[in-house]
Amino acid sequence: MTSTVQSLAATDNVPTGLFIGGDWVTGSSGGTLEHIFPGTGSPNATIEIAGEAEVDRAVESAWEAHREWISYTPEHRRDLLLNVADALRDDAERLGRLNTHDFGVPTMMSAAHAGLAEKFFRYYAGYVDKANGSSTPVADKFDVNLIEHEPYGVVGIIAPWNGPLVVVGLNVAPALAAGNAVILKPSEISPFTPLRFGELCVQAGLPVGLVNVLPSGPEGGEALVRHPGVKKIHFTGGGSTAQKIITAAAHNLTPVATELGGKSAALIFDDANLDVAAVTMSFQGPVGQSGQSCACSSRIFVQNTVYDAFMERFIGAVESAKIGDPFDPSTIVGPVVSQAATNRILGVIDRAVDEKAGELVTGGKRLGGDLASGYYLEPTVFSRVDNKSALAQIETFGPVVSVIPFADEAEAIALANDSVYGLNAFIQTQNVGRAHRVARKLEAGSVWVNRHSDLGPQSPYGGYKQSGAGRAGGIEGLHEFQQVKTIRIGMDF
The missing domain is CATH 3.40.605.10 (Aldehyde Dehydrogenase; Chain A, domain 1)
Incomplete structure (x- = not known):
């Protein structure tokens, strides 16, 4: 919208x-x-x-x-x-x-x-x-x-x-x-x-x-x-x-x-509440602040057994987010910051398509019509992305995310940690033991379980590795x- x-x-x-x-x-x-x-x-x-x-x-x-x-x-x-x-x-x-x-x-x-x-x-x-x-x-x-x-x-x-x-x-x-x-x-x-x-x-x-x-x-x-x-x-x-x-x-x-910066990983396990996970990750990913956040969850890993079910909900949440005038209280997605940022982000999308880094399933374009003079980009989602690709490894700082399947807990942790960044990580699961176990193995300064990032003065915030x-x-x-x-x-x- x-x-x-x-x-x-x-x-x-x-x-x-x-x-x-x-x-x-x-x-x-x-x-x-x-x-x-x-x-x-x-x-x-x-x-x-x-x-x-x-x-x-x-x-x-x-x-x-x-x-x-x-x-x-x-x-x-x-x-x-x-x-x-x-x-x-x-x-x-x-x-x-x-x-x-x-x-x-x-x-x-x-x-x-x-x-x-x-x-x-x-x-x-x-x-x-x-x-x-x-x-x-x-x-x-x-x-x-x-x-x-x-x-x-x-x-x-x-x-x-x-x-x-x-x-x-x-x-x-x-x-x-x-x-x-x-x-x-x-x-x-x-x-x-x-x-x-x-x-x-x-x-x-x-x-x-x-x-x-x-x-x-x-x-x-x-x-x-x-x-x-x-x-x-x-x-x-x-x-x-x-x-x-x-x-x-x-x-x-x-x-x-x-x-x-960051290239934060979100792990969606098969016991997660998929409706909550889809809305949370859409906002934490390409929707909130148009992805222009160091906390952006730009790599979303989803367990094979619920991959299609999650994607259906996730794409629905992304596509329903209202785009437009940032002064309109009902607007969720505003512009990116500049013409230079617009050109850079569109270049990332074009490169990912050319390199077949994944399947472009929604977004990928600059908005025209009444929004043509501003720097508005569609929230963009690539599916089944190669975690070694530039799309998955280099911080985009825009409304572009990669969704990647995984088989089990061990693979999810390995994929998530395969990055030079380590600012945030996200886990969606209803298994308390898994939440504790996986959080301690993720190389990130903050791990958010069943929620988006929410900075509070009581908790230290900062990064691992190049974050x-x-x-x-x-x-x-x-x-x-x-x-x-x-x-x-x-x-x-």
Whole structure:
């Protein structure tokens, strides 16, 4: 189903400057960029792009704010982070619309991104006055041995275009709770929600400069990573960019944490509830966010004995998802992010057809008619795909999934683990023993049983293998932004 795009991005007031030291900065050294709304393919704003000069200014502002921040009592810092959570809640509707302007995510999902950020801020606010160090005994001594967790000072957080508000929750919240100041570098493709978030931080009472927001491209990103005043980098995005960041960070031996891509496997066993599995995997696969998610379940493995029955339900769920205006509350599938992404994804589909990687059973085309000016692609499913093919092994980052049969549990695990990625895995089964057994054998940072991925602040999230090194969520996410110090006090005096 499709709907006409009726909402034009130009109807909303979107922030376009850089946010540094609590001020809106224009005339930046990085110049400007015309932002394109994916729903129409038309420009909706001209935004400022940060360059090296703005990075210098933001680092200076951040260090000053950091010193003020750590001078506050833990209780005061906790309360201010709760103020930010309240601000995210109260501004959720506007943030949701800005999120849709950013990269075309339907409003049915964009509001949830704001809610996720709020949850993470509430969770990490609670750690500020509770995340203590420890004291351990020292052999044959009566010394006092203390292990302290201290902030880095100023950290750089590089957000992807497909979830800037999610990164605000997963990474900015623990960085602030740990005592750091943050320079948030959103992609130039999706700058609006991060900029609004920076403004909300000041309104909530955080010291000006504690959160600076610098939309930029590769040049601004490299300036941030190479800056000697930035003491840690957290990057969410693709593997090739991560390699460049790690190389640049080596200049100052700056530590880097990463959350990277995925080619997540979903295992559908013959005892699964096929109706639930089909709907869950359609959303987790080509439908939700048009497959533009690191958590996308793009390899779906189905036991031979229920393969045809699952496929009938799965194709029905995929084809019934409404495609259209991302501002329409009933829209489930919005556009992909850009013309370049459209061309790339169509190239993946054409290559898979040419190489006979599998059978194209639905989708595969760009939508025309009322949606022709936007970047809309049909959710696409290939059946009986070769797991060694490029289609099954290379991250597509679009609404394209492979469905692959398997014979038994051992083969399912082997196929699922045959990937350089290891971010998420999914299991559909009603056998509790199998769920535990298989989950422990899957090489993935998160395993979701009988559900879609649902990030929560209590659980660490991150990847195995080439899906990254580092965790967001839980105490592990807080420790990602802290360095450990040992203090031993001799008592022989």
